[in-house]
Amino acid sequence: MKKIVIGMAFLGIFALADTIGGELNIGYYEHNPSGTIEYQGDSLDLEDDFKWKKESDVFAKLYIEHPIPLLPNIRLGYSSFGHSGSGILSKDIKFANQTYTGKIDSTFDLDMYDLTLYYEVVDIGLDFDLGLNVRYLDGSVSAVGIGGNPPKPINESTSFTLPVPMVYAKARVPIPATDIALQVEGNYISYSGNQFYDFEAGVRYSFALGLGLEGGYKTMKLKLDDVDDLTLDSTFSGAYAKLVWDF
Secondary structure (H helix, E strand, O other): OHHHHHHHHHHHHHHHHHHOEEEEEEEEEEEEEEEEEEEOOOOEEOOOOOOOOOEEEEEEEEEEEOOOOOOOEEEEEEEEEEEEEEEEOOOOEEEOOEEEEEEEEEEEEEEEEEEEEEEEEEEEOEEEEEEEEEEEEEEEEEEEEEEOOOOEEEEEEEEEEEEEEEEEEEEEEEOOOOOEEEEEEEEEEEEOOEEEEEEEEEEEEEOHHHEEEEEEEEEEEEEEEEEOOEEEEEEEEEEEEEEEEEO
């Protein structure tokens, strides 16, 4: 009898494993900067003062879905993000309580980690998911230049870490009689002068073995209101493309 029970348990586990699925995305995206940044000084334009231009980075997402009622599905995500600039200032600027004149080099690095719990509200070919995402931001900004009287080298930087809870949603609409689908996915929150969101809208083509390609447009808003003396009001937008494996 014990052997029968153990055998049935193993069969149940294997049957459950067969129903667990998901999706893996690996992508590449461009981001054009706009907005301002301020750290113990002036409000500086990302393009005019810090000389930031279009950059490209990578991202990855993993969705894990199961048939267990009431338990949410899981989405994990990672995005690498960075900007840098170099140029001659048209005016003196103040950053980190230092006055910069002449040439300035600046960098901005940000790693973003996502943990999302979501439910498939609609799953009939036309899909709609809704859930809660917690995004962990780990970033730094630095400025290297010349300033003072007499002029001397300046190298100032600051870093920040911040967990951000966000509402998550995704919708996918297949085009009948084709292997093409339209998809929109995003996260959003706004509170106490801070605002964070990111949205991507694209077209997906699926082919054999669950593989597919998707391309579209992605935008991200980062608005930090005096977090560790750092204020950031910026938007980053551009095209993206990703390889999809639906397993």
